[in-house]
Amino acid sequence: MTTIVIVLVVGVVLVLTAVYISWRAGRLDRLHIRLELAREALDGALVRRAAICLELAASRILDPATSLVLASAAHEARTAGVEEREHAESDLSRTLRAAVDQERFREKLAERPGGAELFAELEEAVAKVVYSRRFYNNAAGVTRTAQRRFLARTLRLAGYTEYPGFFEIDDDPPRAMAAE
Amino acid sequence: MRVGLVCPYSWDMPGGVMAHIRDLAEALIADGHQVSVIAPASDDADLPPYVTPAGRAVPVPYNGSVARMSFGFISAARVRRWVRDGGFDVLHIHEPLVPSLGVLACWAAKGPIVATFHASWTRSRAIAVAEPMLRSALEKISGRIAVSDAARKSLVEQFGGDTVLIPNGVTVSRYAEAEPLPGWGPDGDTLGFLGRMDEPRKGLPILLDAFVLLAERRPGLKLLIAGPGDAGDVYDRVPAALHRRITLLGMVSEEDKARAYHSVDVFCAPNTGGESFGIVLAEAMAAGAPVLASDIPAFRKVLGEGQAGALFPNGDARALAEEAGRLLEDPDRRTVLSEEARRAVRKYDWSTVARDVVRVYETVTSPGAGVVEDRASAP
Numbered sequence: 001m002t003t004i005v006i007v008l009v010v011g012v013v014l015v016l017t018a019v020y021i022s023w024r025a026g027r028l029d030r031l032h033i034r035l036e037l038a039r040e041a042l043d044g045a046l047v048r049r050a051a052i053c054l055e056l057a058a059s060r061i062l063d064p065a066t067s068l069v070l071a072s073a074a075h076e077a078r079t080a081g082v083e084e085r086e087h088a089e090s091d092l093s094r095t096l097r098a099a100v101d102q103e104r105f106r107e108k109l110a111e112r113p114g115g116a117e118l119f120a121e122l123e124e125a126v127a128k129v130v131y132s133r134r135f136y137n138n139a140a141g142v143t144r145t146a147q148r149r150f151l152a153r154t155l156r157l158a159g160y161t162e163y164p165g166f167f168e169i170d171d172d173p174p175r176a177m178a179a180e
Numbered sequence: 181m182r183v184g185l186v187c188p189y190s191w192d193m194p195g196g197v198m199a200h201i202r203d204l205a206e207a208l209i210a211d212g213h214q215v216s217v218i219a220p221a222s223d224d225a226d227l228p229p230y231v232t233p234a235g236r237a238v239p240v241p242y243n244g245s246v247a248r249m250s251f252g253f254i255s256a257a258r259v260r261r262w263v264r265d266g267g268f269d270v271l272h273i274h275e276p277l278v279p280s281l282g283v284l285a286c287w288a289a290k291g292p293i294v295a296t297f298h299a300s301w302t303r304s305r306a307i308a309v310a311e312p313m314l315r316s317a318l319e320k321i322s323g324r325i326a327v328s329d330a331a332r333k334s335l336v337e338q339f340g341g342d343t344v345l346i347p348n349g350v351t352v353s354r355y356a357e358a359e360p361l362p363g364w365g366p367d368g369d370t371l372g373f374l375g376r377m378d379e380p381r382k383g384l385p386i387l388l389d390a391f392v393l394l395a396e397r398r399p400g401l402k403l404l405i406a407g408p409g410d411a412g413d414v415y416d417r418v419p420a421a422l423h424r425r426i427t428l429l430g431m432v433s434e435e436d437k438a439r440a441y442h443s444v445d446v447f448c449a450p451n452t453g454g455e456s457f458g459i460v461l462a463e464a465m466a467a468g469a470p471v472l473a474s475d476i477p478a479f480r481k482v483l484g485e486g487q488a489g490a491l492f493p494n495g496d497a498r499a500l501a502e503e504a505g506r507l508l509e510d511p512d513r514r515t516v517l518s519e520e521a522r523r524a525v526r527k528y529d530w531s532t533v534a535r536d537v538v539r540v541y542e543t544v545t546s547p548g549a550g551v552v553e554d555r556a557s558a559p
Binding site for chain 2: 026027030031034037038040041045124127128130131132134135137138139141142
């Protein structure tokens with residue numbers, strides 16, 4: 001009799017543990033999916049920002065000096081390796097601020113054909129870098145906490161996914177584009 | 181884009197969050213998006229075509245006040261069906277920490293979910309108890325928006341991470357044109373105030389003190405006050421001889437509010453703090469009323485450091501009286517301020533706000549992957 005009870009209790013405990021573990025694993029899996037989508041969005045936003053900067057630099061709307069610094073900063077950001085990426089993207093933000101915050105930049109751009117559209121696209125791209133980075137860092141923070149949990153570490157619930165890092169850059173928009 | 185908006189509070193009761201969702205929905209529709217809103221409301225309620233009722237709302241005390249919310253099996257099932265049938269590209273939940281439709285929607289759906297946090301709240305026992313439950317709902321949210329610095333601060337302190345800030349909007353066109361109220365009109369001697377009379381942070385007592393000071397010098401000076409509150413509070417603060425020069429409209433309709441802004445020469449916003457944005461100020465600016473406001477940071481920002489409206493030192497009734505007197509003497513300056521205000525407020529128009537919100541949607545969505553029912557949580 002007692003043996004049956006013990007077997008039953010052990011059985012129930014095992015089933016509950018398994019359910020709990022699979023729930024934790026499922027949750028971690030969902031977090032990884034969210035993190036991956038956030039990463040893609042961030043990558044997309046950064047690539048788009050650099051592309052528009054290059055387009056602006058090549059448009060002959062700006063003076064040659066501004067065009068040159070903007071083009072080289074955008075190029076650096078695009079070609080930087082994993083290690084230098086945050087650095088290069090921050091540099092692009094700073095260059096962009098220096099360029100856009102020139103006196104009457106927006107008005108002068110708007111006088112040229114296609115200039116107003118280009119400004120609007122750039123503004124959107126800059127805003128999306130800010131948004132997607134916040135969302136990515138948020139997802140990274142939650143995932144890091146979940147991966148660090150005792151159960152996740154001991155049972156390697158995260159599998160072979162790497163421990164996510166935050167993406168820390170200076171992404172302050174130029175004053176003329178500041179949304180906040 | 182197909183957007184599903186979730187409103188936590190009853191659609192029949194006007195309030196800040198509900199008005200925000202209505203204006204956002206209408207701005208998105210005007211922009212060509214397909215929008216569906218689910219909100220607590222009874223089936224026979226008179227609703228705009230884009231609102232789906234989720235059942236009658238029940239008054240429940242939560243976070244220090246009583247709110248009308250929906251929950252329970254029926255609401256949960258309706259939210260689930262709405263998510264399943266909606267085919268949304270993105271789900272946008274408002275106030276996901278309020279135990280109402282937002283939490284239910286988080287539970288029933290998966291995919292791109294955006295959430296907007298409106299209120300700020302202090303760390304309460306209720307939130308602490310509910311935190312593990314709320315946390316798993318919050319984990320499904322891919323993009324978080326706060327409408328004010330205060331809301332953002334309390335969210336970050338409570339749950340960590342970061343949010344983007346997209347302030348409230350004002351529908352500029354709703355206020356731009358209106359007839360002055362009957363018997364009123366900018367006549368060079370009318371001050372205006374709009375807001376709760378009994379809420380000290382709105383600063384009405386400061387304005388009343390200033391009015392007493394200025395009324396001595398200007399025999400024609402009048403004060404028009406719109407907003408709920410006790411008339412006694414106002415009349416007790418000023419000498420009896422001045423009572424007939426102060427008019428209390430009480431609570432006004434949207435339409436009369438717009439007309440009130442057009443009835444004054446100087447609109448006063450003596451708020452002493454706590455304003456995250458100052459929606460009233462933005463409405464007055466949209467109406468082109470010359471504004472005189474306290475120099476709290478939020479107002480200085482909205483008024484472009486004084487370019488789109490005059491400022492006075494916060495809490496200083498004497499300075500308010502002086503500056504109001506100067507403005508009443510100077511019609512040219514009022515015209516300039518009115519034009520500058522109309523220009524500056526465009527930045528806060530709903531079309532701009534909706535554009536920023538759409539950017540958030542675009543950031544969290546990827547082609548071909550919309551919102552679907554989360555079967556893991558199905559009953």
